[in-house]
Amino acid sequence: MGGDEPSDMLEMLMAAAPVLSGDRTADTLQLLSSGAIDLSRVNVISLNPIRQRLGSRWDRKQDTVWTHVLAYLKRFFGPADLVLQLDALNVLIAQPEVSIAVGRSRSVQAAAELMTFFLGDASASTIDVRLVDSADAAGVALSPMTAQQLEPLLLAAGADVAGPARSGAFPVLTPLGRKLSVRIDLRRLWCLKGGPRLVGYYAHTTIIDDATEEPLTDRQREALLPSELCALDKELLREALQLRAAAPQLFGGLVLPVSYITIANSQTRYELLQAVRDLPAMSRRSFAWEIVDLSPGIPAGKLADVVAMIKNHCRGVVCRLPITPENAEKVAAAGATLSAGPPELPYTEHQLLKLEKKIEAALPRVRVINMHGIPQALAPVTGFIGVTHCTFAQKADAGGG
Template sequence: MLMHQSSGPEGTIAGQDDGATPSSPPAQSIDESFKERARQILAHSQTVTAGSVHLIGLDEIRQELGDRWGSVNERVHVYTERMLKKVLSPRDVWFRYGENHYIIVFAQADRRSAQLTCSKVMESLHQALLGHADTRRITVKTAVVDVGGGVALDTARLADLLKDAVHKPEGTAAASPPPADAVFPAAVSTAIPAAIPAAEARRPHRPEMPADTITPQSRPKVLFRPVFDVKHKVVSTYCCRTDADTARYLNLMDAFDPEREEAVFDLDMETLSLAVSTYNELYANKFRYAQTIPVHFGTLASSRRRREYIQACRMIPRVLMPFLAFELDGLPAGVPYGRLAEIVAMLRPFARAAMAILHEDAGDLSVYATAGVKGVGLRLDGREDEPHILERLQTFCPGPRKFGMFAYVDGVRNPVELEVAEAAGAAYLSGPIIGEDSEVPEHMKRCTERQLLQRSRRRHHPETPWG
């Protein structure tokens, strides 16, 4: 039986077998089968109480995927299991039960908090895999003890749990604490807020991180940055970027710290999930834009991380792929052609192009072009003095064009940098002067450079009546 428990009290679950295949319920309804299994767990463990044993299922996802389920079901399970590993604490236990279900045993959370955590996991799965989440159809089943001492099932809908949470006094029940070694718990937070606004019920809640307390338990926050197309005078592309707190947290970690590698990997997975789920929802509402998704070299250089990342890419809806591009970040100097070509080839089936962004001016552009990279970007550091930034722009931008690639610049902050970057041949520009990072992309905007500057002045000086 496939069972996962990072650590926990001895005797938490009795009668577990080790094996490669999931536990199969008997030939009876899943409800009756779960009641029987829960009865065994409760009877053989002194540390597990009624209300801590829960069942979640993938039947709704299977039904919506239809004929596609046969080819993608294992990837769906990989995605689900990775989410459970990140969300649950080391003392919690989960295992696959039957073909499409999971049993979760919480070590500390009360019944309502555990139900809400399970339901929010399912909401995140629906949002990421289907592009929408109907809170009225997302349910979790809980084993409870009836008046006669037997085991009964309590079925809770996410819509009802959210409604109850709005009226619950702040600070009542909290779910099991997050794993101490989880740098960024993906998908949902195990500490469910006491009140969730109704307008936000359709998406996973993302707690704000205090500016002066970035902790390993904080999830990375991903924002959408507008990009200006110099030739067509339009803002119709968005690139994903982390917020300042997440970037600062990563920058403070040692570059060779294994925890940083995992943190960056979690950031890449969160970015991919958010970008695709957001676009999937907007696409259904006739919203179109080009989306750039960054992925770090370290994620694709590790066989384990690469496998998980590509598995997640396979869940991207085909209709979105022509609008997506991957941006390779952190390419080492002197990366071999074969290695880079292999990475580009892995990403090519899921997007229209692969690009590379550099933090320094170094980079063998001929290798990039031969490997299939379509564009190369330069990320400006605002801490540098202005003359040095302008010199870098003039030196960098003509380079990619010589090898048939386009040049783009991220971090443009003032009119002088914008003018110099355009004059040097940059095809795309992003940064504070183009537009602020936002939680969702906006509609396409046609505008000239003069209009961009006017909008930038209004954002920074709203009280000034600019003409």
């Protein structure tokens, strides 16, 4: 086959069964390296998540797994597509007749359906689709899709992307000797304008009182003393930045909750801003703050003063307030953006649609409206009513911020 022209080889392989056996591997690699197929239209689906879940049973089960995988892919992809088992864990998909975006979307959808069948879970942690950087007779060089590339496709494919991209926990001993534990979940922050795009992460926090082993409610959190809130805010700043730094693949900005009480109190504000000054230079303006415990009726001048106190020490300020034209006006005048906290009960489609007029009235005044706690399935509705950004709800959101 070595003397065949690329076009002849392509026709021959297209005429073969969509799933190519091992004796076609050399021909396919030669085809890919010839330039007859744009490598950006070639993806690889990895079965490594299945192998990891099966553990020691993989050796015994892999033939059965591959039989199902290849039979499914033969049905899913058409006669113009090439499907090749590269090795014990990877299957190559070439789709020369569709656009790059469509090809990647179809590969992710196929991977999602396979993982749902084998693992009962199509999520960002169980789907591994890779891009082909180069190909020659020796094999293919692969790179993982970035979160920015992969996760909007997972969302479109119906995979679960509501879970945290990364989680961590740390203890806090308050100045009064109270022992607290804080869990951080870096939740994906989605821009809904023009279709969902991953733009960063929100550091959702759950505070546990070690004495009761129960999470603090929003009201209990607001009842903490300024020194206690400051201790939490300072540790969260350091820990969330370290958590993100430990995962370089995480894309985009980082938004951290911060207490209004910490900022309004001169002593605790000084301590918080000193903690920012102590950060490495690259970290100091790599995050935005969301003020989470503002009074809904806070005067415009007071809000502007609070925002001004921290605005020069971060990338931006978000104010969590009820979505009204009046609050949008105050937030915009302060040079901040608007967010709405998660509801006590999950949003329904009907509840979101009832917010449309409020959001429509607020948007001319403020450019960004973020809503926390949106059910993933309602992302299209949330974008339809004008919300520009959102984070998705998870099963246990009580006591979080």
